[in-house]
Amino acid sequence: MPPARDEGPATRGAAGSGRLPDPFEVEPLAAPPDAEPRLPGSKSITNRALVCAALAEGTSVLSGALVSDDTEAMSECLGQLGVACRVGERDGSGTVQIVVEGTGGSLRSGGAVLDARLSGTTSRFIAPVAVLAGGTRVLDGAEPLRRRPMADLLVALGELGAEVVPLGDPGCLPVELHGGTSGVQGGEVSVRGDVSSQFLSGLLLAAPAMRDGLRVRVVSELVSRPYVDMTVAVMRSFGADVSLDDPAGGPLVIEVAPGGYRAREFAIEPDASAASYFFALAAAGAGRARVEGLGTSSLQGDLAFVDVLASMG
Template sequence: MRDPLLLRAPRGPIRATLRPPGSKSLSNRALLFAAMADGTSEVIGCLDAEDTQLMLDCLVAMGLVVTRVGSTLAEGVRVTGVGAGLGRSVGDLDLEVGTAGTVARFLTAALAAAPAPSWESVFLDGSERMRERPMGGLLEALRGLGADIGYKDAQHTLPLRIRPVAGGLPGGTVTLDRPASSQFVSALIFAGSSSREGVDIVLREGTPARPYVDMTMATLAAFGGSARWVSSGEHQGPGERLRVEPRALRPCTRFVVEPDASAASYFLALAAIYGGEVTIPDLGSESLQGDAQFWRVLAAFGAEGEQDRERTTVRGGGGGLRGQTLDLTDMPDMTLTAAVVALFAEGPTQIRGVEILRHHESDRLAAGATELRKLGAEVRELDDGLEIHPPAGGLRRGVVIDTYRDHRMAMAFALVGDVGIADPGCVAKTFPEYFEVLDGLGMIAPEPELESASQSEEGDDDAAD
């Protein structure tokens, strides 16, 4: 196994303008809607990473024509869709989704609703961790709408088999209490647009990370589809209701993907922690991503921030941060970034509303708590979040952070500096160049420092035992 990658704290304030790669969430939504449209769409700024490549590999396996405009996906990718039937391949298809929740859930729903496809059945499988992640609420909802989905090993998990329904998915109304993931709701939007009657989604207790659902609806609209939240006057009963209209999708000649707001959070947090100023261009107040508002969380901690239609900027003085009580229901992926910022704040920080993080690439609440404690913090793990008391005597240095094969664990804890990051390659899932960017900011330790720190890490590990 590769040695941990050692990072160091910046030698001074961070002053940079940085544009992260394209949003993974927008990229995979646009690629799949493009495949469901009748004609050729072009997606500009597409993320070029594992999760998007898995989506593209599945589309190619289904017989769709996918071409790159340049040497990278970011320069543009053209998808020639064949309508809601999704694909030209015949017979049985085997699709691999890896650890990509968007691919697993969105493809399952789109395939289950595909009318008159050329294929006979699809077998869909993923990584060991993806087999553990929740699918049951989505699968039962799809079956309730008329889908033909079977299971190979255990019910409600991958691997599974999808067969087309004669005449297409009927559609109708599906009721969920509070889904384990907002991706369930987004997946049902994919299915509803291809169904015969459309789909009404009733959410008795709302949905976590609702901005991601709004993102799906906005992306659908770019391809000529229609989904809307039903007003309280129209919806009689508890919770919220979302209506997805059945509609043939049309190609989008130029769909531009914004920079990934989740990735941007790490660089904005650097300015808050170490001082300086970081600007993210092309990520502004009209962003479709809920995480684009993370600058407000940093401002609550004590940094300065501003956002206009074109950019987001955070400034920090390298100190003076104060612990906060945060409800991150609408931006759960910001939890680990906020938790690391909390290490540098005065007083405790409490993060609530993020219970869905237990079902991501890792159990991010349990994993995050473990690694925060390694650094000397006192952490109380809550059902839906974390309570963090920063170490009174300062952070422990030379600690190796275990990343649990989770890209967000690696990227967030790298901000601490003077730590080792185990399995740094896991960032390839959404941001392969992440550590190259940090290297450009002077945060990758040179080789002699790495050797010295490795020796001190061994001593720390023995003491901890």
């Protein structure tokens, strides 16, 4: 079984029925498996890289990017904020090259309706980005997303100077976001770490574009730390200055200096959770599975599944 995830699997935008017969009969392997699958890109890395590239100065090229409802929602929301994202042709593994014309943090002011669809990462990442510029925007999503909690993130944005007006249930979408005259400038804020790491990641991703940078104090145990580490790694890849103070027994404090991002070519890793099934098959069938683009330097905590298999012999 693949590792538990704070960020759920990507939802496909235009899939077929995809239904299997019930019951579904699985034939035994005739020989040990020998697989080199071409897998889709990581949704989590794709959406983080899209935000960094959007706020960077210059043009970034993201290769191996995932095509899914989540990443399409992110691209469309960024488009509403004035970011041009050009998506190339999809290859056999469902990945594409995305060319992002960065704004240097100068986003379109006001007036946009941002539809996150069903994407939790999009809603949690785009909210802090949306208040970087002045004016008013509405952030909404499909009905299931409206039921997911956003309160901790919305409170944090309020503490940083944004005005957040609920248009539905308090602490949930839809909300009206006011960035003030010139957008949120940064500062210091405390967030809980035991609700969702996406709230923290969203604040961090927007921070390099804030005039004063950002200092975040995590006041409770941080869930899904690997996803925050992934966020920091992607940010640093785009030139952000991020420092972590993680004393034993003390709260985690993350500081992001102002200065923005630098555009670059960036390769999205294949999805490690999807790779887990092939690794498990190879282990169970005394065979081999190799996924190009995944290795010991992977940004994805899910790759620790390989260590679990190794510990089982």
